[in-house]
Amino acid sequence: xxxxxxxxxxxxxxxxxIPEGINLSLMEVLKASEYNILATCGGLALCxxxxxxxxxxxxxxxxxxxxxxxxxxxxxxxxxxxRLACQLRVDERLEGGLFRIRGAEQ
Amino acid sequence: xxxxxxxxxxxGPVGLFAVFEAGLLKMRxxxxxxxxxxxxxxxxxxPHKPIYDIPGYPAINAQDLVDNLMEQIEPFHPTFTLxxxxxxxxRQPDESFIITTNDGxxxxxxxxxxxxxxxxxxxxxxxxxxxxxxxxxxxxxxVKNPEQLRDRRVVLAGGGDSALDWTIFLANVAxxxxxxxxxxxxxxxxxxxxxxxxxxxxxxxxxxxxxxxTSITGNGHLQEVNITAKDKTVRTLEADNLIPLFGLTPxxxxxxxxxxxxxxxxINVDTTDYSTNVERIYAIGDINTYPGKLKLxxxxxxxxxxxxxxxxxxxxxxxxxxxxxTTVNGVPAF
Numbered sequence: 001x002x003x004x005x006x007x008x009x010x011x012x013x014x015x016x017x018i019p020e021g022i023n024l025s026l027m028e029v030l031k032a033s034e035y036n037i038l039a040t041c042g043g044l045a046l047c048x049x050x051x052x053x054x055x056x057x058x059x060x061x062x063x064x065x066x067x068x069x070x071x072x073x074x075x076x077x078x079x080x081x082x083r084l085a086c087q088l089r090v091d092e093r094l095e096g097g098l099f100r101i102r103g104a105e106q
Numbered sequence: 107x108x109x110x111x112x113x114x115x116x117x118g119p120v121g122l123f124a125v126f127e128a129g130l131l132k133m134r135x136x137x138x139x140x141x142x143x144x145x146x147x148x149x150x151x152x153p154h155k156p157i158y159d160i161p162g163y164p165a166i167n168a169q170d171l172v173d174n175l176m177e178q179i180e181p182f183h184p185t186f187t188l189x190x191x192x193x194x195x196x197r198q199p200d201e202s203f204i205i206t207t208n209d210g211x212x213x214x215x216x217x218x219x220x221x222x223x224x225x226x227x228x229x230x231x232x233x234x235x236x237x238x239x240x241x242x243x244x245x246x247x248x249v250k251n252p253e254q255l256r257d258r259r260v261v262l263a264g265g266g267d268s269a270l271d272w273t274i275f276l277a278n279v280a281x282x283x284x285x286x287x288x289x290x291x292x293x294x295x296x297x298x299x300x301x302x303x304x305x306x307x308x309x310x311x312x313x314x315x316x317x318x319x320t321s322i323t324g325n326g327h328l329q330e331v332n333i334t335a336k337d338k339t340v341r342t343l344e345a346d347n348l349i350p351l352f353g354l355t356p357x358x359x360x361x362x363x364x365x366x367x368x369x370x371x372x373i374n375v376d377t378t379d380y381s382t383n384v385e386r387i388y389a390i391g392d393i394n395t396y397p398g399k400l401k402l403x404x405x406x407x408x409x410x411x412x413x414x415x416x417x418x419x420x421x422x423x424x425x426x427x428x429x430x431x432t433t434v435n436g437v438p439a440f
Contacts, residue, residue, distance in 0.1 A: 038371060040224055040356050042392075042401055044151060047224070047356050073293050074266040074353025076232030076318070080289070104355075 002090060004097040007055070008035065009105075013098075018090050026052070026094065027086035030101070037103055043086040045071050049103040050085040051078065057097030061088060077102065108185065110136035111421040113205050113215035115192050115361070118146020120391030120406030121221035122175040122184075127414040129182030130432065132440065133421045136213050138205070140226045142189040145172035147223055161404060171403075181439030187211050191226055193360050201386065201420075217417045220373060220382075220389040221406070224356035232263065232350050235321045244328025245348045249276075255347055257281045261331050263319055264351035265289055270298035272351065277310045284312040284343060286319055286333055314341075322348060358393075369395055379416030380409045386420055388413045 001017045008014075018029055027050040030037050038049035045067040054061065058081050064072070068087045072078045082102070088094065112128050114121045117139035125135045143149050148157075148168035156165040163171075190207035195218065197203060205213045229247030231237060237245060249255070249272055259282040262273055270292060273285045285302065292299035306313035316336040323330045331345045358371055367374040367383040372395035375381060380388050390413050391406035399405075418427045 040371060044147075046151065048230075048353075049355075069293055070266070071353070074230065074264065074351075076230065076263070076288070076350065076352045078288070 002092060002095050004057070004094045004099065006030065006033070006035065007098065007100040009101055020092070022090055024090050025086050026050075026088040026090055026099065027084075029090050030085055035101060036105055037085070037101065038105070039086065041086075045084055045087055048072070048075055048084060051075060051101075051103040052083055052085045053079065053100040053102050054081045054083055055098040055100055057094065058083075060093045060095075060097070062093060107204075108136055108187070108211070108213045110134050110185065110213060110215050112136075112217045112219055112417060113138065113203070113213045114219045114221055115139075115205075116146060116221035116223055116391070116393070117141075117144040117186065117188070118221060118223045118391065119148055119171060119175060119403050120223075120410055121146070121219070122172070122179055123407050124219055124221060124390065124410035124414065125179040125182055125184045126175075127411045128417070129179065129440070130430070130435075130437070131414055131418050131422075131427070132438075133217075133414065133417065134440075135182070135184045136187070136215065137184055138187045138190060138192050138207060138211075138213065140189070140191040144176065144186065144188070145169065148172050157403070159402065159404060181437050183440070187213070191359065195364050203386065216386065216420045218387045219413060219417070220361060220387065220393055221391045221410075222358070222361065222389075222393040223391060225361075225371065225393065226357065226359045227354035228357045228359065229350075230352040230355040232319065232352055234319055234350075237322065237350075240322060240324060240328045240348070243326065244324065244346060245322070245350075247350060249349060252276065252279055255280050258346040259344060260284070260347045260349065261286060261319070261343060261345045262349050262351060263287070264353075265292050265294065266351065266353055267294040267298065268353075269351040270294045270302055272349065273311060274298060274301050274305065277305050280347075282312070283310075284314060284345070286314045286317055286331075288316070288318050290315040312343075319348070319350075372399075378412075380413045381416060386417075388417060 005015045040047040068084050111133040112135045114137045117137040153169035190209045193208045194206045202216050260280040261284045263286045265287040276283045305311045317333045320334040321332045331343045334340050373389040375394045377396045390409040392401045
């Protein structure tokens with residue numbers, strides 16, 4: 001099992017346990033876990049509504065590709081620890097991570 | 107005034123295929139799309155990506171699918187308004203509609219089909235107190251006519267290509283240019299970033315890095331922009347114009363004000379015919395939602411077929427609908 005923690009917009013934290021080899025993105029897992037995420041573009045790194053701040057475990061993640069970096073560049077509220085959840089595969093690299101949900105609700 | 111049976115908003119794959127299904131039932135279609143070409147996301151975002159889940163095609167490039175759809179609907183001579191965004195919808199006394207675009211193009215139709223996909227791309231707005239209050243009063247999200255900024259004090263915000271490009275351009279036009287960026291680096295085109303640093307060194311622009319705009323003030327028109335740095339220090343700049351450039355994000359746009367039942371930016375529909383809560387308005391493809399919804403092109407195709415069976419009664423109220431297979435009937439062009 002892969003374990004990581006998610007902090008919702010109101011500060012509530014919850015640890016999720018996801019089976020290995022599930023082949024889902026963090027965005028998909030967050031949606032399936034009933035978090036309020038629009039994910040309008042469905043994972044194309046186009047809408048940034050799945051923006052998360054990685055409070056712990058940033059360095060362990062696979063580096064962002066150009067499409068993600070370009071999108072993060074345009075966000076008013078992104079920082080050096082920002083990622084798009086749709087571009088993060090849920091695998092052992094997320095183990096122990098702490099992700100704060102930042103994406104717009106509307 | 108353009109007159110048609112069905113006005114389809116969105117010329118992506120699902121909107122295009124709806125023309126075919128409508129044509130089989132002798133209904134004419136006009137399509138409106140905010141993009142300058144047909145194909146929606148397929149042509150705009152991933153024209154060269156293969157799609158693997160179109161029935162009958164083990165793999166097909168997105169643009170090829172669009173081209174094939176255009177060939178498939180050719181017998182029904184659809185008409186197009188491209189590069190314009192749908193603005194208003196007016197119900198007529200006979201229950202038909204007149205749709206008007208932002209450029210003033212008017213379309214009279216019996217039925218409206220919203221096949222808008224992700225929606226239309228609108229500027230992303232930063233979280234700044236009072237921001238909307240100053241829209242059109244010094245705050246704009248794009249530069250339409252740079253001459254209007256001549257000899258003005260302009261503050262730009264953002265770190266992408268357009269923020270860099272406009273900073274460089276306006277350096278020679280505006281009286282004072284300030285670029286505010288949350289980071290101290292720019293990932294945009296390296297040449298543009300270098301030029302911006304150069305202009306700052308020469309004193310031709312002000313570069314405020316590691317900072318964000320937190321509030322703005324003014325008396326009827328923008329007067330001051332308050333900027334907070336990462337170290338929490340606040341500074342105030344006098345400004346005539348503020349242009350936040352934070353890219354585009356897909357939104358429903360004016361459709362959101364048409365009285366439709368909406369859930370999280372998607373339009374609720376009845377799955378028997380993909381009708382919305384407003385009579386004669388249907389929603390198909392990625393823009394609709396219902397229990398079990400899958401955002402797949404093939405699902406959109408199915409929705410288009412069922413929608414047309416239902417829309418028929420509004421377009422040809424005097425006729426009885428009889429279902430015919432293309433294998434029996436062919437494609438009765440008109």
